[in-house]
Amino acid sequence: MQIKDFKNIYFVGIGGIGMSAIARYFHSIGKNVFGYDRTSTKLTSELKEEGLRITFEDDLDTIPTEFMNKENTLVVFTPAIPKDHQQLSYFRLNNFTIMKRSQVLGLLSDNLNGVGIAGTHGKTTVSTITAHIFKTSALGCNAFLGGISRNYQSNLLLSKDSPWVILEADEFDRSFLQLHPKIALITSMDADHLDIYGDKSELEKSFCEFASQIKTDGILVHKKGLTLPAEGISTYSYSLQEEADFYAKNLNLLEGFYEFDLIHPEGVIERLRFSYPGKINVENAIAASSVALLSGVNEEELRLALSGFEGVRRRFDYQIRQKHIVFIDDYAHHPKELKESISSVRAIYPQKKITGIFQPHLYTRTRDFVDGFAKSLNLLDEVILLDIYPARELPIEGVNSNLILDKIEVPAQLCAKEELLNILKDKDLEVLLTLGAGDIDKMVEPIKEMLIEKY
Template sequence: MRIEEFKNIYFIGIGGIGMSAIARYFYYNSKTVFGYDKTKTQLTDELNAEGIGITFNDDIDQIPKNFNSKENTLVVYTPAIPKDNQQLRFFMNNGYYVVKRSRVLGLLSDGLNGIGIAGTHGKTTVSTLTAHIFKTSKLDCNAFLGGISRNYQSNLLLSKHSPWVILEADEFDRSFLQLHPKLALITSMDADHLDIYGEKSELEKSFYTFVDQIKEGGILVHKKGLHIPHKELPTFTYALTEKADFYACNLLLVDGFYQFDLVYPNGIMRGLKFSYPGKINVENAIAASSIAILSGVEENELRKALASFCGVRRRFDYQIREDNLVFIDDYAHHPKELQESISSVRSIYPTQKITGIFQPHLFSRTRDFANGFAESLNLLDEVILLDIYPARELPIPGITSEIIFDKLKIPAQLCSKDQLLDILKKKEIEVLLTLGAGDIDKMVHPIKNMLIEKIKC
């Protein structure tokens, strides 16, 4: 399939973070782009403002007439879309060329020097930081990201001359098996997406297959401690402070940010300053730096990029940062991510009371990891649990936020989103942390505005 030959590109699930990056790519390359999504969000508003049409009704009458030409129309969908979606069924049943997002990403990156960044946690921050490092260097890059870069206010970065493309390699639905990178990095392989894989061993096998797809002459980088059987190819490890091919030493926390020396195979870079808070993000910085060094980024370029990195929307994302009040929004939605996020906040604010608001994501994930969620949330001083965000799933009998609530050992309460602001108004907030991958992000601005008004009073 030669996707550049299609004139019209229709996206089903256009508001997804990965889908929107590809939609932007085609729009910037003068294709006619239109799409459907279930929910109006900040991201769909941004796409609309850029000139991309969107409908929030899956009725086939909403499809523009110029998409009637089957031979000129490519339809891209995300596996998160239910199979009974009217538009998806219409396109599939009427002879259109219909492909998953992952297939298109594989085709767009084929022929370039792909850097595939995979892992159940951390891949968005690592890929966004890697892209920023390349953009700051002479190498430059293209990038399809799984989050909105604060430096570029987009999840798509383009270059007219660079052969490099940074790809967030998503393990959901085995999407990353459409990629054949020149360099692959794996951050983690913790159990997740068990609704797709069934068990952890099957998830791990998909990562092994991904590694086997690294191009000849390519490189593998992974976090130290991961066991990844693979064909013969140069392999490097990274860690936070444990000795590896790439690791940090002399790690200092200064005014909420970090300074460290980076040890790498051919030497040491001293006094690197990283502008993004959270100890887990230092590990992410080491991962991104390993890619950069192995790809030829120079020391002065790396220093500049680390110091100027502004982060990713909804990844340890400061909303309020005052002496008497802190509000951080984070995408963490897996027990391990919650643990790392809360621990990072605790390391920066060791004496303040930390209040968490957590919205579980998916009924199946809540069922599979209820004990782990409770264990991680117990690291907070108090927590508010919202209802489960269903995303692509139907309810599972007996699975609600209460199964986490019942296992908590800290002060906790259950509430709906409608009740949340009233509950928060009555609390003495010192450090507030919103957590989750669902639509909890819609509450961030109302919470922020309420807290600012409270400060004024």
């Protein structure tokens, strides 16, 4: 059977950012969609408002009767689901058709002009900028994104007419090896997910394999300095300001936003204004622009799209932007991402005190990068550390947030999440950052309300 032959689609982990985009897609084409997730979130609430049905109990009794028919039910799951999950175990024992999210994404995109955007950092922002450029141009696009676009308030973009699909190509669990894009962009190959890969060399091999899966006569775009295979395809490099096929000159910070000239193989596009703050996001915009120009987007379309880009939820996401208090929420959860995020904030607010609240994500990542985390957090003026968010992992003896705290040189303290608001109330804050990929996002609204009341 092909996907089109299934009437019912059951999602185990429907609240995941990648899973929810596919669930939205199937719902949009009239499939009967139901899903499980562990906890209610802003995203699951939005899915329910759109008409998707969700249970938060791992119980066979919560599976609707029609989804018990294995002949017309496809089960989609995320690798983050634990192996002892009751519902997923039931589907496996009863020989349902079961596919990983990445396999479904591969099948949905194979017959389109896929643009696969990969990298250990930046892929969500780059893919969302790319999708916005394509969507506002004559090319149009479909897109399955790993973040919520502020322009469209969704992680799914659909077009009946466009042959293009923008895909966030995730290296976790080697998921991106299910994709065969026409164009691939790789932002970075830094060590991460070492619980999956073991070491950096294995991760790099996986990225090389992804690059080798680009369709014949396709295009590879990569951050300058990365070494990747390029047989039978065209290859281009990009960078922020270092000379490459695509890079910026005359970079200027004007009222919190950057203006720059984009150097590209055909010439120069002068005075592009990017309406999304942070120097790292200029680099992300150059990456997205390179793919767009190589695909046929013209200069005026690019200029209009970059000036109108509104950002991504939880990516350098301004919550409050006032003279006396600034509050930014960011998904940064790797030492390099923390460094880029904090440095970008420092460039905009060089004279202000910057306080960061960081929630480490995963015991293994904390163990593997403790020195890097401390070094990046030392770029702040003050640090508040929360406990490690375990996600899919069980605790590791001796691994906790104190490992990072002991290496931080600026004023720092460890704080239980339930005590955070009380601690913040007593602080003299100027610029506040919430940082991390766990459930720290649930604190954003309460912090925002407290700050508005205080200031």
